[in-house]
Amino acid sequence: MLRLDFDVKRFGAELAFAFFLLLIGGxxxxxxxxxxxxxxxxxxxxxxFPLLVGLVLCAACVVQIVLTLKHRRTLQTPIFDGExxxxxxxxxxxxxxxxxxxxxxxxxLPAAFLLAYFVHRRTKRSPIEIAAIATxxxxxxxxxxxxxxxxxxxxxxxx
Amino acid sequence: xxxxxxxxxLLSGGFSVALSGQNMAFLLFGVxxxxxxxxxxxxxxxxxxxxxxxxxxxLEPVTAMIMLTATYWGALLGxxxxxxxxNIPGEPAALPTTFxxxxxxxxGKASEAMALAFTSSAVGAMIGTLLLTFAASxxxxxxxxxxxxxxxxxxxxxxxxxxxxxxxxxxxxxxxxMIGLGLSTIGLDTVSGDVRMTFGLLDLIKGISFMLVVIxxxxxxxxxxxxxxxLELRGVVARMDPRVIFRTxxxxxxxxxxxxxSAAVGCWMGVLPGSGATIASxxxxxxxxxxxxxxxxxxxxxREGVVSPETADHAAATSAMLPTLTLGIPGSGTAAVLLGxxxxxxxxxGPMLFVSQPDFVWGLIASMYLGNVTAVVVxxxxxxxxxxxxxxxxxxxxxxxxxxxxxxxxxxxxxxxDIYMTLLFGLFGYLFKKLDYPIAPLVLALILGDQAEESFxxxxxxSNGGVGIFWDSTLSKILMxxxxxxxVAPIILKNSTRITSxxxxxx
Numbered sequence: 001m002l003r004l005d006f007d008v009k010r011f012g013a014e015l016a017f018a019f020f021l022l023l024i025g026g027x028x029x030x031x032x033x034x035x036x037x038x039x040x041x042x043x044x045x046x047x048x049f050p051l052l053v054g055l056v057l058c059a060a061c062v063v064q065i066v067l068t069l070k071h072r073r074t075l076q077t078p079i080f081d082g083e084x085x086x087x088x089x090x091x092x093x094x095x096x097x098x099x100x101x102x103x104x105x106x107x108x109l110p111a112a113f114l115l116a117y118f119v120h121r122r123t124k125r126s127p128i129e130i131a132a133i134a135t136x137x138x139x140x141x142x143x144x145x146x147x148x149x150x151x152x153x154x155x156x157x158x159x
Numbered sequence: 160x161x162x163x164x165x166x167x168x169l170l171s172g173g174f175s176v177a178l179s180g181q182n183m184a185f186l187l188f189g190v191x192x193x194x195x196x197x198x199x200x201x202x203x204x205x206x207x208x209x210x211x212x213x214x215x216x217x218l219e220p221v222t223a224m225i226m227l228t229a230t231y232w233g234a235l236l237g238x239x240x241x242x243x244x245x246n247i248p249g250e251p252a253a254l255p256t257t258f259x260x261x262x263x264x265x266x267g268k269a270s271e272a273m274a275l276a277f278t279s280s281a282v283g284a285m286i287g288t289l290l291l292t293f294a295a296s297x298x299x300x301x302x303x304x305x306x307x308x309x310x311x312x313x314x315x316x317x318x319x320x321x322x323x324x325x326x327x328x329x330x331x332x333x334x335x336x337m338i339g340l341g342l343s344t345i346g347l348d349t350v351s352g353d354v355r356m357t358f359g360l361l362d363l364i365k366g367i368s369f370m371l372v373v374i375x376x377x378x379x380x381x382x383x384x385x386x387x388x389x390l391e392l393r394g395v396v397a398r399m400d401p402r403v404i405f406r407t408x409x410x411x412x413x414x415x416x417x418x419x420x421s422a423a424v425g426c427w428m429g430v431l432p433g434s435g436a437t438i439a440s441x442x443x444x445x446x447x448x449x450x451x452x453x454x455x456x457x458x459x460x461x462r463e464g465v466v467s468p469e470t471a472d473h474a475a476a477t478s479a480m481l482p483t484l485t486l487g488i489p490g491s492g493t494a495a496v497l498l499g500x501x502x503x504x505x506x507x508x509g510p511m512l513f514v515s516q517p518d519f520v521w522g523l524i525a526s527m528y529l530g531n532v533t534a535v536v537v538x539x540x541x542x543x544x545x546x547x548x549x550x551x552x553x554x555x556x557x558x559x560x561x562x563x564x565x566x567x568x569x570x571x572x573x574x575x576x577d578i579y580m581t582l583l584f585g586l587f588g589y590l591f592k593k594l595d596y597p598i599a600p601l602v603l604a605l606i607l608g609d610q611a612e613e614s615f616x617x618x619x620x621x622s623n624g625g626v627g628i629f630w631d632s633t634l635s636k637i638l639m640x641x642x643x644x645x646x647v648a649p650i651i652l653k654n655s656t657r658i659t660s661x662x663x664x665x666x
Binding site: 010013014017021024025027028031032034035036039040042043044045046047048049050053054056057060061063064067079080084087088091092095096098099102103107111114115118119122123133137138141144145150151153154 | 213214216217330331333334337338340341344348350351353355356358383386387552554555557558559561562563565566569570573575578579582585586589590593594612615616617619620624
């Protein structure tokens with residue numbers, strides 16, 4: 001298994017996230033500037049409010065960056081480690097693959113595989129128990145959504 | 160007197176709506192699901208309501224709202240089970256219940272602690288609902304006087320309260336609100352018809368549903384935090400003894416001072432936007448300890464330490480529905496999700512809702528009495544059963560919730576893009592949680608964003624671009640002054656406390 005031995009301190013994470021949010025604020029300003037940000041016959045243009053929001057967001061992010069730098073010494077506790085990143089990617093990557101498979105295979109089959117994968121990875125149960133869980137849950141969801149609530153979800157390869 | 164009879168007349172009409180077989184069945188289902196999500200740490204009322212929302216599209220709005228609010232009441236009670244038996248709050252607002260509830264469980268009084276928690280919850284919920292019953296019409300009538308500037312002023316007050324009282328880092332709350340407002344501007348501009356902030360992505364033209372954000376950031380984000388920790392729970396095994404329950408209920412009036420004080424704190428915190436049940440229960444626990452003649456017993460299994468936070472918690476949750484229904488300003492994060500649900504069904508919360516949809520409004524208020532009583536009865540009968548669920552490894556429950564979240568996100572608009580967006584918001588929510596950025600203000604801003612922008616633009620048209628309009632009428636002047644106070648008062652109070660303690664140290 002891939003070894004991930006590292007710690008990310010709170011300071012670095014806070015700073016990186018604040019910069020990321022500043023980028024989002026910048027994108028909001030750029031998006032707003034593509035619209036009319038001035039006064040039109042029917043009042044403020046479509047870009048006026050998003051521009052205001054983007055500018056306040058940028059200003060707030062700059063303040064947050066300054067505050068993070070100011071409190072650098074107190075923000076030295078580790079917040080992410082290799083173990084957490086491995087656990088997290090073990091959840092996010094299969095879930096994203098499952099989401100991608102929904103286009104062709106429908107919603108229930110990928111969901112069954114995703115459940116089987118998680119239960120196997122986290123509990124190491126017998127294949128029969130895993131198959132039972134992976135079948136029972138999507139079947140219950142099918143009965144709830146498609147049959148009881150009449151919300152027709154894509155069956156894909158199943159129907 | 161006439162006023163009271165009028166309200167009681169409207170309420171009895173509401174009971175005839177709420178007591179229909181279908182509505183009661185969905186109420187019971189909502190309570191059961193609520194207790195389940197409340198019991199599971201990492202899943203709270205807001206998540207439960209958000210995940211259930213797409214399931215309610217086929218239902219009548221009143222039935223759907225009855226089920227969703229019942230989920231809310233059930234989740235609050237479920238949170239107390241986990242607090243008492245496992246020393247982990249199943250719901251954030253149930254945190255102070257761990258302080259004395261768990262020590263009681265360790266002393267072999269789990270049944271008594273749970274009976275105390277549930278029955279005092281019922282008292283808090285009833286007082287909150289009574290406030291809603293008798294104050295709603297007056298506030299809604301008052302709300303009819305609001306024009307665009309007053310509405311913008313009240314939205315400003317809601318945002319300012321969140322920033323002022325939201326937590327130790329107000330700048331993070333401001334950032335969260337701005338992101339929520341920014342997300343609300345994506346898609347078609349309803350005034351000009353322009354497509355904006357989509358950056359060329361066609362899937363964004365329809366805008367970003369608040370549900371994707373709630374399911375992603377609150378549902379999946381919280382789940383990622385829980386699964387990252389590989390949570391294993393070990394708790395006290397308990398069974399509910401009917402004799403103990405009865406004995407506990409008859410001793411409850413002994414705590415009438417704590418009950419009234421906590422309900423008052425809860426109602427106040429519930430009505431005020433930005434505070435909500437968690438602050439109410441923490442504050443109420445603090446008051447109970449400060450005013451108790453037996454302060455040393457707190458933290459070691461004091462009964463008042465269970466009664467106070469539970470009463471305040473439920474009073475806050477129920478009274479949070481007052482500004483939500485009458486003015487369209489949610490008093491808590493879960494109330495914000497419920498408000499979003501109302502908007503999705505085409506029901507505009509606010510004073511006109513009381514005029515145009517009285518059956519809906521009073522049916523919902525009546526269901527709050529029924530829902531809370533039903534929830535307490537169900538939880539008293541089934542607490543050990545729900546506690547047993549916590550012994551199922553989270554490795555089973557977590558992935559099931561993840562799959563339900565994905566299906567829920569897909570069901571909103573049958574769009575695959577929405578699933579990707581939800582997963583993205585899930586990661587975003589995880590980072591928010593990790594770095595202590597609050598999510599509730601973001602959701603509130605996203606839900607209220609359209610209306611806030613609309614009232615702002617209408618005000619600007621009325622004043623020909625002058626911001627002085629927000630200080631023109633007495634009402635908007637009061638609301639704007641309250642907004643400024645809500646924003647700066649906590650900062651002044653914090654600094655004055657610091658200065659006082661420094662001066663005390665010097666002396």
